[in-house]
Amino acid sequence: MISVEQLGKRYGRQVAVADVSFSVPKGEIFGFVGPNGAGKTTTIRVLATLTPADRGRATVGGIAVGEDPAAVRALVGYMPDFFGVYDRLTSEEYLEFYAACHGVPRGRRRKVASELLELVDLGDRREAQVDTLSRGMKQRLCLARALVHDPSVLLLDEPASGLDPRARVEMRELIQELRRMGKTILVSSHILPELEELCTWVGFIDRGRMVAVGPMADVRDRVASGRRLRVDLVQPDEDSLLHVTELVRNREGVVDAQVIDDHVELTVNDAFADHELLALLVNKGLKVRSFGVVEGDLSEAFMRLTGDHHS
Amino acid sequence: MSWTGRFLRALDNPIVAKDGISRMRSWRAPLAITLYLGLLGAFGFGIFSIEVLSSSYSRPVSAQIGAAVFGALAWFQLVLICLFAPALASASISGERERQTFDVLLVSGVSAFGIVWGKLLASLAYMYLLIVSALPLFAAVFLFGGVDLEQFTLVQVITVVTASSIGAVSLLCSALFRRTLTSTVSSYGASFALVAGTAVAGVILSYIKVLGQAAGGLEPHPLLFANPFYALNTILTQPSGNPIHAGRLLQLLFLARGRSSDWGPQLEPWQLSIAIMLIAGLLSIVASVLLVRGRRASLPFRRPRAAVVAQ
Numbered sequence: 352m353i354s355v356e357q358l359g360k361r362y363g364r365q366v367a368v369a370d371v372s373f374s375v376p377k378g379e380i381f382g383f384v385g386p387n388g389a390g391k392t393t394t395i396r397v398l399a400t401l402t403p404a405d406r407g408r409a410t411v412g413g414i415a416v417g418e419d420p421a422a423v424r425a426l427v428g429y430m431p432d433f434f435g436v437y438d439r440l441t442s443e444e445y446l447e448f449y450a451a452c453h454g455v456p457r458g459r460r461r462k463v464a465s466e467l468l469e470l471v472d473l474g475d476r477r478e479a480q481v482d483t484l485s486r487g488m489k490q491r492l493c494l495a496r497a498l499v500h501d502p503s504v505l506l507l508d509e510p511a512s513g514l515d516p517r518a519r520v521e522m523r524e525l526i527q528e529l530r531r532m533g534k535t536i537l538v539s540s541h542i543l544p545e546l547e548e549l550c551t552w553v554g555f556i557d558r559g560r561m562v563a564v565g566p567m568a569d570v571r572d573r574v575a576s577g578r579r580l581r582v583d584l585v586q587p588d589e590d591s592l593l594h595v596t597e598l599v600r601n602r603e604g605v606v607d608a609q610v611i612d613d614h615v616e617l618t619v620n621d622a623f624a625d626h627e628l629l630a631l632l633v634n635k636g637l638k639v640r641s642f643g644v645v646e647g648d649l650s651e652a653f654m655r656l657t658g659d660h661h662s
Numbered sequence: 663m664s665w666t667g668r669f670l671r672a673l674d675n676p677i678v679a680k681d682g683i684s685r686m687r688s689w690r691a692p693l694a695i696t697l698y699l700g701l702l703g704a705f706g707f708g709i710f711s712i713e714v715l716s717s718s719y720s721r722p723v724s725a726q727i728g729a730a731v732f733g734a735l736a737w738f739q740l741v742l743i744c745l746f747a748p749a750l751a752s753a754s755i756s757g758e759r760e761r762q763t764f765d766v767l768l769v770s771g772v773s774a775f776g777i778v779w780g781k782l783l784a785s786l787a788y789m790y791l792l793i794v795s796a797l798p799l800f801a802a803v804f805l806f807g808g809v810d811l812e813q814f815t816l817v818q819v820i821t822v823v824t825a826s827s828i829g830a831v832s833l834l835c836s837a838l839f840r841r842t843l844t845s846t847v848s849s850y851g852a853s854f855a856l857v858a859g860t861a862v863a864g865v866i867l868s869y870i871k872v873l874g875q876a877a878g879g880l881e882p883h884p885l886l887f888a889n890p891f892y893a894l895n896t897i898l899t900q901p902s903g904n905p906i907h908a909g910r911l912l913q914l915l916f917l918a919r920g921r922s923s924d925w926g927p928q929l930e931p932w933q934l935s936i937a938i939m940l941i942a943g944l945l946s947i948v949a950s951v952l953l954v955r956g957r958r959a960s961l962p963f964r965r966p967r968a969a970v971v972a973q
Contacts, residue, residue: 399769421771429769435762437680439687444680451676452770500771 352377352504352535353398358407360393367393369559371407375537375552377503380530382550382567383539390559391539392432395508398537399429411504425453428497432508432539438482442473442492445481446499453500467495471525487518494525505529507538511545523549547571579645580617580625585638587613598635599628616645677772677780678787681754685788698742698792702735702799709734728806733898735800736817739793740894743825744857746792748849751785751832755954756842774955778947782833789825793818816897816932824890827939828853830946837953856942860889884934888942893935 353375360368368390375381385391396402397409400420409416412426437445446464455463468474471491476484484492490510497505507526511519523545530536540546546553547567554564563570584591595615596608604623609616617628629642685691713727755777758764767777797818803809832849839845864886886892 396765399765401765401768424769424771427769429766431762431765433762434766437684437761437763439684440680444683448676448680449766449770451679452767452772454771496766 352379352412353381353537354408354410355394355398356408358394358397358409359405360390360397360402361405366559368397368404371556371559371561373554373561373564375535377535378530378533379552380526380536380538380550382546382553383537383556384541384543384546384553385539385556387541389556391556392508394556395429395506395537395539398423399427399506400424401429425500426502426504428500428502428505430493430497430505430507430510432512434493436481436489436492439480441478441480442468442484443477445492446495449496450499455499463499467498470498470528471495472521485518487514487521490514490518490522491525494522498529503533503535505534505536505538507536509539509541511540519545580619580628581641581643581645582615582617582628582632582639583613583641584615585640591637594635595632595637598631602628602631673783675772675776675780675783677767677777678783681781681784682787685784691788694746694788695792695795698746699795699799701742702739702796705738706731706735706799706802723808724806725808728803728808729898730808731806732800732803732809732814732817735803736821736894736898737891739796740821740824740890743789743793743821744828744853744890747785747789747825747828748832748846748853750788751782751829752836752846752849753842754781754785754833755836755950756839756845757836759840760842768954775951777954778833778837778950781836782830782947782950785829785833786826789829790822793821793825813897817894820890820893820897820932820935823936823939827943827946828856830943830950831856834946834950834953837950856939857889857891860885861891864889864892882931887931887934888938890935890939893932896931 353373355374356372358368358371359366371390371394373381383391383394393402397404398411398416400416400423403417411423414422414426416423437448440448443461443464446467447460450460450463451457465474465477468477471494473484473488473491473495476488481489481492490513494507494510497507510526511522514522526536526538526549538546538550550567552565553567553570555562555570582595584595589610592610592613592615596610599605599617600608602623604619605617606620607618619625625644629639632639632642710727710731713730717727755764758767772780800814800818804814828849831852832845835848835852836842836845839848864883867883867885882892
C-alpha cells in the first residue's frame with residue numbers, strides 16, 4: 352500500500368533523508384522508529400505530498416507521490432507531529448470544515464463529523480470549542496480530522512507525544528480500531544514499548560538510512576533476541592558467578608560474558624552451541640536454576656541498531 | 663465543470679466560512695466595527711459642527727455643508743481603510759503557519775488558489791462589512807444635498823477597490839513571510855508606498871516634467887493616478903471629470919515633451935486608479951498562489967524531479 356524506494360532529501364547542505372526504502376502491506380500498522388533527526392518526519396512529509404523528494408520514488412496505493420499529489424492526498428490522512436487547531440470553532444465545526452475542504456458533500460458533513468466524534472470518543476464534546484479540550488482530546492480530534500475523507504492510508508507522526516499514560520492507551524486503542532476498519536497505518540513514535548504492542552511491521556531509521564525493516568516479529572528476532580543467554584544459579588554468590596564467566600569466556604562463539612546483578616548474561620554468535628554450555632556448567636558442579644534465551648524487545652533492537660552511532 | 667459551476671464553487675469556499683466564524687466570535691470583531699463607526703461618526707460630526715459654526719455669518723446653503731461633510735467622510739474612510747486593511751489581511755497565511763494549521767490545510771482537498779481566494783475573500787468580507795456599515799453615515803449627508811448619486815457611488819467604488827487591492831497585497835506579504843509581525847510591517851509598508859509613495863513621487867515627477875519648459879501648465883504624472891486619494895480628490899472636486907487620452911498618459915509616464923498626443927480612449931483619473939489597483943491586486947493574488955503552491959510537492963516545474971527514478 353505504501354512503497355518508498357531509495358528516497359533522498361536534503362535541505363541545503365543538510366541531508367535529511369539519505370537512502371530510505373520500505374514498503375507497508377495493506378492493512379498493516381507500520382512502526383517508523385528512529386532517533387530525533389533521523390529522517391522520520393521528512394519521509395512522512397514526502398508521503399503526505401508536503402515535501403518534494405530530491406531522488407527516489409514514493410507511492411501510495413500505487414500512485415507516485417510526485418506525479419499525482421492530488422490523488423495521493425485523497426488516499427492519505429495525515430496527522431503531523433506538531434499541529435494547531437482553530438480555537439474558536441467547536442469540535443463539530445472543526446471536522447465539518449475539513450470535510451468541506453476534502454469535498455464531502457454538504458449534506459453529509461454533519462453526519463461524518465458526528466460519526467467521527469463518536470469514534471474518537473468525543474461525542475459529548477461536539478459543541479465544545481476546541482480551545483477548551485485537553486491535549487489528549489485535541490490529539491484525538493486531530494486524528495478524527497485525518498479521517499474525514501475516509502482515507503485508506505493514515506500517516507501519523509508521533510501521535511502520542513505529550514500525552515499522559517491514559518491518553519496514550521486511548522490513542523493506541525483507537526489506532527488498533529482503525530486497523531480493524533481496514534486502514535493501513537504508518538505511525539512514528541519514540542515510545543517504543545507502545546509501538547511493540549501496536550505495530551505489525553517495523554522499520555528502523557538512523558541518520559537518514561533504513562537499518563532494519565520487516566514484520567515486527569522478524570525484526571525483533573533478527574536483531575535483538577536469540578543471541579543472548581541468561582544463566583541463573585541456585586546460589587548466585589559472587590564467586591560462583593565469576594566462575595561461570597571464566598568457564599565460558601574463551602569458548603568458541605562467546606562474544607561477551609558479564610555478571611549482571613544476580614545472574615550471568617552471555618552474548619554469543621551463531622557458532623555457539625547453547626546445549627554445550629549447559630552441559631559444561633552442570634559437569635563443573637554448578638547448580639543451574641535456569642538457563643535460557645533472553646527475549647529481546649524493540650527498545651533493545653532500537654538501541655543496538657542505532658547505538659554504534661550515538662554512543 | 664462549467665464556468666458558472668466554477669464560479670459558484672469558488673464562492674462556496676470553506677475557508678471563508680471558517681475564517682468568518684472565527685473572526686466574528688472574537689471580541690476584536692465588534693470592537694473594530696465600533697471603533698471604525700465611532701471614529702467615522704465623530705469625524706463627520708466634527709466637520710459638520712465646524713461647517714455650521716464657521717458659516718453662521720455667511721449663511722451658506724445646506725448643500726455646501728453636505729458636500730463638505732461628505733468629502734471629509736470619504737477622505738477619512740479611505741484613511742481608515744488603508745489602516746485597517748493590512749491589519750485584517752496580513753495574518754491570513756502567516757497566521758496559519760504560526761498556528762501550525764497550514765500543513766494540514768495544504769494536504770486537504772483545497773487547491774492553492776482555493777486557499778488564497780478563501781483567505782482573501784474572508785479578509786475582504788470583513789472590510790466590506792465595515793464599508794457597508796458606514797453607508798448610513800454617508801447617506802445622512804443626502805439630507806443636506808450637495809452630493810449626487812454618481813459621486814456617492816464612485817467614492818464607495820474607490821474605497822472598495824482600495825480595500826481589495828491593499829488586502830491582496832497584504833495577503834501576498836502574508837504568503838511571503840513566515841512571521842505575522844514581518845508580514846504586517848511589510849503590508850503597512852506596501853500600503854504606505856501605495857498611498858504616500860505614489861503621491862510624493864507623482865508630485866515630484868510632475869514638477870520635473872515642467873522644469874525647463876518655457877510654457878505649459880503643470881500636468882499630473884501618471885504615478886499619481888495609482889494613488890486612491892488623488893482619484894478621490896478628482897471625484898470630489900471635479901465631478902464632471904478630467905479625462906486624459908491614453909497617448910498623453912504614456913507621454914507623461916516617460917516624461918516626454920512635445921505636442922500632446924490625443925490617440926487612444928479618454929480615461930478619467932478614477933478609472934485609471936481603479937485599473938492600476940485591480941492589476942496590482944490581481945498580480946498579488948497570482949504571486950500568492952504560486953507561493954502557496956510552492957509549499958507543496960506539486961509545483962509543475964518540480965514534477966519531473968519529484969518523480970525521478972532512484973539513482
